[in-house]
Amino acid sequence: MIQINEPAREYAALASSIEAAVLASLRSGRWLFGEATEGFARDFARYLDVTHVLPVANGTDALELALRAVGVGAGDEVVTAANAGGYTSIACRVIGATPVYADILMPTMTLDPNDVVARLSDQVKAVVVTHLYGNLGEVDGLRVLLDAAGRADIAIVEDCAQAHGARMGERLAGSLGDIATFSFYPSKNLGALGDGGAVATARDDLAHRIRLLRQYGWEPRYHNVAAYGRNSRIDEVQAAVLRIKLQHLDAMNCARRAILQAYRDALPEGYRLCVAEGEATVGHLAVLLCPNRETAQVHLNRMGVQTDIHYPTLDPDQPAWRDLPMRSGPLSTSRLAVDRILTLPCFPHLTQAEIARVCEALHSLPSASQTDAAAH
Numbered sequence: 001m002i003q004i005n006e007p008a009r010e011y012a013a014l015a016s017s018i019e020a021a022v023l024a025s026l027r028s029g030r031w032l033f034g035e036a037t038e039g040f041a042r043d044f045a046r047y048l049d050v051t052h053v054l055p056v057a058n059g060t061d062a063l064e065l066a067l068r069a070v071g072v073g074a075g076d077e078v079v080t081a082a083n084a085g086g087y088t089s090i091a092c093r094v095i096g097a098t099p100v101y102a103d104i105l106m107p108t109m110t111l112d113p114n115d116v117v118a119r120l121s122d123q124v125k126a127v128v129v130t131h132l133y134g135n136l137g138e139v140d141g142l143r144v145l146l147d148a149a150g151r152a153d154i155a156i157v158e159d160c161a162q163a164h165g166a167r168m169g170e171r172l173a174g175s176l177g178d179i180a181t182f183s184f185y186p187s188k189n190l191g192a193l194g195d196g197g198a199v200a201t202a203r204d205d206l207a208h209r210i211r212l213l214r215q216y217g218w219e220p221r222y223h224n225v226a227a228y229g230r231n232s233r234i235d236e237v238q239a240a241v242l243r244i245k246l247q248h249l250d251a252m253n254c255a256r257r258a259i260l261q262a263y264r265d266a267l268p269e270g271y272r273l274c275v276a277e278g279e280a281t282v283g284h285l286a287v288l289l290c291p292n293r294e295t296a297q298v299h300l301n302r303m304g305v306q307t308d309i310h311y312p313t314l315d316p317d318q319p320a321w322r323d324l325p326m327r328s329g330p331l332s333t334s335r336l337a338v339d340r341i342l343t344l345p346c347f348p349h350l351t352q353a354e355i356a357r358v359c360e361a362l363h364s365l366p367s368a369s370q371t372d373a374a375a376h
């Protein structure tokens with residue numbers, strides 16, 4: 001079976017340099033806030049072309065801290081998409097903020113700026129744009145619409161957990177909004193050997209808030225000056241791994257885009273990939289939009305291709321959150337897509353032979369008219 005993702009291959013390809021870096025950080029005797037964390041923060045800030053990168057413990061913490069930094073508190077509202085895996089909703093719940101769900105655009109499956117504006121209220125303090133599946137969302141267009149609606153006060157947070165390296169010309173995901181969050185979970189485009197995350201921003205005031213919040217709210221040590229401060233740190237060992245892997249990120253993203261292109265060329269009529277054009281995607285996930293998902297899933301699995309669904313349930317429909325405060329529009333595109341999406345294998349060390357086998361399986365999918373006929 002060809003797997004959706006196999007991060008172990010990436011490790012194997014870089015093992016000797018990763019192991020040397022890990023050993024050096026173990027022997028340094030400084031296992032938190034040492035040279036590796038500082039070095040990675042500097043390297044990643046230069047890569048993104050932002051002034052500040054603040055490493056934290058994981059991507060969900062990064063979202064919570066970024067929302068708090070832009071002033072979101074209990075009872076405030078945060079507009080976001082309903083199809084992005086629930087991470088922003090989780091951050092809102094921790095804060096006591098209310099998520100407000102707006103619809104998405106095809107084919108990128110990212111937030112629709114017009115629907116965000118239709119959801120605005122006086123309580124909205126921030127919008128989280130998730131660059132889903134590696135596709136850049138419309139941050140610039142959203143900023144223009146918010147400003148035109150007289151809401152320059154609303155902050156835009158980019159969730160870049162699936163989009164390390166996605167770009168529009170010289171501008172990268174993570175440098176487009178007021179503040180941005182990253183996860184370095186092992187399967188991400190830039191993945192650690194455990195947990196890790198970061199907040200990026202060009203704004204000094206927000207960087208200062210994050211620096212306080214991630215270390216108990218202290219300034220100086222033992223003086224709590226930020227009310228919701230807590231502990232969210234990255235390990236030196238993970239930062240050392242990330243510093244090595246960052247050097248290979250662009251090449252690995254390139255390999256992911258080549259896989260998407262091969263799949264796109266193999267698809268029969270009626271199927272499409274949820275991708276942005278050119279370098280505006282980094283192919284975190286290869287997600288197919290199927291006329292009939294059930295049929296496609298069975299066919300691909302029979303052909304030895306593993307599939308998965310990212311994500312099977314919209315946030316407002318999740319059992320744990322159904323009775324909590326939320327607002328939502330009709331979400332017509334989100335609801336149409338949620339039953340048709342199907343994730344295919346996509347990772348930088350997929351072999352040419354495996355890519356060819358997936359393409360063959362895709363090429364032999366029943367076309368939209370065949371699945372229609374079967375349904376009658």
Ligand SMILES: *Cc1c(COP(=O)(O)O)cnc(C)c1O
Pocket residue numbers: 058059060061084085087088130159161162183184185195196197
């Ligand atoms: C993985 C992911 C997160 C959460 O990151 P963790 O490091 O697992 O907490 C947040 N948002 C998106 C879009 C993700 O894919």
